[in-house]
Structures are given as structure tokens and as C-alpha cells.
Amino acid sequence: MCAFVMVAEDDTKQAELVRRYLRREDHSVLVVCDGRAAVDEVRSRRPDLLILDVMMPRMDGLDVIRTLRRDYDLPVLMVTARSTAEDKLAGFDLGVDDYLTKPYDPRELMARVRSLLRRARSSDGPVVLPLRVGPLALDQIRHEVRLLERRIECTPAEFRILEALMSSPGRVFSRSQLLEQAHGRDSFVTERTVDAHVKNLRRKIETDPRTPVYLQTVYGIGYKMAGHG
Template identity: 75%
Template sequence: MCAFVLVAEDDVKQAELLRRYLRHEAHSVLVVHDGREAVDQAKLRQPDLLVLDVMMPGIDGFDVVRALRRDSDVPVLVVTARSTAEDKLTGFDLGADDYVTKPYDPRELMARVRSLLRRAGPAGHRSVLPLCIGALVLDQVRHTVRVHGRPIDCTPAEFRILEALLAEPGRVLSRRQLLNRAHGEDTFVTERTADTHLKNLRRKIEADPRRPQYLHTVYGVGYKIADGG
């Protein structure tokens, strides 16, 4: 069962671990790092599951659950180091569906994810809104890309790279991260291939590829997407 999972976790290493395990089971993943963004993205994207840390900047995970339960029934799996009985009861009373304490066995976590998704019903029953930055729109359901309404012909690898960047605007992804997304972790391609993909994408979506509005190079690190309009 493939699903769209929103991960709210301020610890970058923990977030990457969660992303890796979820993607291994073919789920689409969006990671955010603070509570306010978790609420905003949950309301905007309507995920099939929210994996939520409690101790985050902005507002904490309990406040996130409280805000979402006013008008959303998204399944919420709390993953946190706060393990007291009082904390667990607070989470459940506010509307969390399950609670896992750190450190956790990733196999148990994935089993709980599968259980929650089965209980919620078929994945994709919630509308998945397109990923948008300015006039650049990527529709994950229809598998299309448009700029100012103009359709863009992307290869499958280019689409997956653009999807990864659009899912986390402003975040820098390394060439290897982008290649793993485009070609899979078990496929050997050189990091120069990422430069080729980005060059082709710029040619297709940028008004002036030499002065990119969307796809930005972070020298020595990788690439990011930003709203230049």
C-alpha cells in the first residue's frame, strides 16, 4: 500500500532515517522540521499519515495534534523520546492514533505505519494537491509539470528529481541524494549525471537557464529549489 506520509521531525538525522524507511516501502514522503509547518502542510497536502515528533520548535507535537483534530481525521503516529505514561495519555487524549518511543526498532515502526494505513483505508483516498513554487506546478497524480500553464516534457528521472526538490523548497539536496531519488540507490551512476539532469531541467523550465529563477546551485553541496518570483 503506497501512501503520502508527512514526517514532522526537527532532528535531521532522525528525519532522514524515517524518510529512508518509508521510501523503502514505496511511500511518498514530505519532511518538515517545526510544528507550525506541520500544521500548514497537513492542511494543504492532506497526507495519508502524519509521523510526528513531540518536541519541536514553533509549536510542539501535542499542539499540532490539537490543531489538526479540529477539522482533520488524518492518522497520527507520534514518535518521541517522551515516554512517561502521562505523555502517552496526553497524546491519545488529544487524538493521536499510535505512540512509539525513541529509540525504536525501525521494523516495529514500519509495522505500525502499515497498521495505521490499513485502518485508514486505501491510500490516495485523500486529495493530493500539486507541488507548486511560483508558476512551476508538478502534479504527482497526473504526472505532469507545467510552467505558467505550459506543459513541460520531463523524463522519468527529471520528474523524480524535480519532485524531490519541490517537496522541500529551500532545502539543499546533494547530487547523490538526487541521483538516488532519480535512479534508485542500487544503480551506479556518476554524480556528473545529476548535473546533466539539472542542466536539462533548467533548459526546460527556466526563462533564462543562465539566471535561474527556480533551480539553484549551492556550490560544493548540491541543488535546491526556491521561489524566485
């Protein structure tokens, strides 16, 4: 599963270590050392995966994600020395797909890279019709979500959660089921990340995220997609 991976890391020794491990698995690798360069190179080179440090010069990792998610849905693995739950949820809320705290074992990094690449490529398969719930439509082939024909930008994890919910309107999905849908069985993240993904989706598709019409909470269990005829 060869891919083009971009590494945004201002620690040159750490960046070189990550590059060596990626090259061992035959990935093409581009290393940049500041946030602005990361944004510019994603726009011009379109990598398959971005490994992104939080603390970088010119533009930090969270601002990089905030900028890129306006136009791109590439998988993003964030690495950082910040280890609190609030820091991690802030990253997931912006659209990060996975999160690794420094110092980390490079073998764990590569396991997460493989997981993200598998999830990104698992959409290859037979042609299926778009899913529709009222004016909300999800096209699995084009990887697009539209509400009243307005395109809604979603991260890969958000898209997969919405796909699961829209495939069975009215069915209640537990957080663990949605976590597996979003990040796979070999996920290294917690069920709380599902809440962050759903919160982000509500901001994008609900008129009033505080009183959701589509993505409804089933307290003590998880979430469901309300049917709209």
C-alpha cells in the first residue's frame, strides 16, 4: 500500500526518523518544517496522508488543519507533546483523523499510518446510489455531502460516520460502532472522539446545532439519523 505522505515537523531529527520508517514501507515522503509550507505543499502536491506536528513556526498545526479543511479531506495524523484530553478533542473537532502523543514509538506511528491509509482507500468497491435523508444527500462515489445542493465539506472520519447513520435512518448506533466505522477496528482513539465528530457535523448540517434535526442523541447509547420521509 504505497502512498505519498507529507510530514510537517520542525524537529529535523524526528522528521528524518519518520521519513526512514515511511521509506521502509515504500512510501514517497515529503518533509516540510513549518506550517505555512505545509499548507502550500498540500495545495500544490495533494498528498495521500499528512503527518502534522502541532508546534511549528509560522503557523501551528491547529491553524494548518483549520485552513486545509476548508478545501481538502485528506487523512491527517497529528503528533504533539500536548497530551490532555482537551487538546486532543480540540484537534478532532477541527478535523484531525488520529492523534499521537510525543514521545512515541515509530512502530506505533506506522501502525496508525497503515490504518488511516486502509480507511481512506476502503471506499473502492461496487457502484452504489447516493444516500438521501430529506434534502441531505451523501454520494459515496464522489465522496460528497450536499444539503439543499450546497456542498458540505467533511473529513474522512466525519464522512464515514454520516454514511453509517444515513444508511439506516432511525437506527441507533453506539459510540463504539461509530468509532469503528470512522477509525477502524485497530483504532487508537477513544469513544469521546465520536462526540467531537458529531459536534462538528452538526455545525455543518444543522440549522441550529443545539437542537439537531438530523443527528440526534440517544442518551446513554449513542446517535441516530432522524428520518425525513
